[in-house]
Amino acid sequence: MDFRRIEVIFLIVFFSLDIFLFLSFRNSQQLVSSTSTNTSTVTEMRKRNISFGSLDTKNGNAYYLGSQPDDSLAQNVQKLRNQKVEYENVNHTLVSTLNNPITVTTANRTEVMNKFVKKESNILFGKDYKYAPQLSSSSQMIYVPTGSLGEVYDKTAQLVFSVSEGEVVGYTQTYVKKLIVLHEKQAIKSEKEVVTNLYANSEIPNNSKISYANLAYTKLLEANDSTIYIPVWFVTIRNKDSKVSTTKKVNAFTGNIIKSSTNGDNYSAQ
Template sequence: MDFRRIEVIFLIVFFSLDIFLFLSFRNSQQLVSSTSTNISTVTEMRKRNISFGTLDTKGGNAYYLGSQPDDSLAQNVNKLRNQEVQYDEENHKITSSLNSSISVTTSDRQKVMDKFIKKESNVLFGKDYKYAPQLSTSSQMVYVGTGPLGEVYDKTNQLTFTIESGRVVSYTQTHVRSMIILHERQAIKSEKDVITNLYANSEIPNNSKISYANLAYTKLLVAKDSTIYIPVWFVTIKNKDSKVSSIKKVNAFTGNIIKNSTNGDSNYNAQ
């Protein structure tokens, strides 16, 4: 038996184990420190009249996702009825004006439009979308793409209805048929980590309310005709005095705050 070889193997195993234990210990120390800091930050936020519900401390996992150019709308546009439809080949987008507008109220509009999109002659692939109140306004109803891997808060996979004088008059639509996983799953920041980090960076003003904190995928970049998506926390903050809301976006992998470019595009480089 080659005892020298066995000895080397055991040395490698024990060395690796020492490194693992050291890293585990260091991470546990960092976790304790981070938890303590978060608790004190939450207390401080409440003292400054910042309202929010129970913050989830579970981080979970997510992926880098990808999609290829999708012509599914173009291939099925002839199924639509009672509307004037235009298709933008460059952006793979439908723009539709309804022949008969749809009456809605603030209280019933989701129920009415949820029913409308289920019919294929009204909207293509309606089952692939979910209403997103966080992204909607009094004049627009936004539906986002959804699937087994999560929701997509991005204009590449979105259905947006326009409301004028209490009536839905038109919509635009983009669609991604399927997403593919580009990399094994990675740990993401928890809701609590994200909220406390936003506050620490002066992104949450006093006397405000956190209305929504949702995790969804959004476009990172386009490379060789493929779109890459990354998980992002979308946090809606409403000023209690002005009643004006703003959405803060945070990279769910790194916790870095995402700033919009000057043209309003949400594309960014992951940090």
């Protein structure tokens, strides 16, 4: 595809994005932002037995990113060994069943699979992925792409291993070769602002622990065969009594709590 055509496509996509953002802004929630309010909120959270580490107060920057469908997996599938592979053209997804399942334990599975991922005859572009414990569970090990623009927590670019009875039996993989910056960088909400806002909106229950608070890109919308990503805070909260974890998502630009996934994903943290 020539550069001019790509440029036209992303102009159309970004116009769609502008409309979406305008409508979202009209219904946006206000973020609790004053220093004094945040400080008192943190104190109140600790009194209610909510555990968390030091909360970063720095407001960083992030982008609107875009990508287009990519068939790099299909073009390189012949490099894979010792596995039965199928490629789904519609979703650009590679599905693999390992000829020899890999035995893992709770203690060693990260180390074992990190080594497996780095070998190109095992996983295509494996060096571009990083293990994401926040998204993983006892039955799935999820790896996400990481690069200079940040990590991507989204099923459009993800490596998911299936674990059954102590064995990794196969995986599904999606891949984005290149992320394109659609707009100049913008300020984002700090970790402290996001966490205190979640509490103020009754999203963090008493007697719980914030086990993860990570910033990553996730899909906002699709338009003209292109995907637009925005930065989102993924905050995982673990109930100290039930031991059940839930992950809350917050738009890093606006501070709005994402009540339902923009892309249908339901992540289950460990």
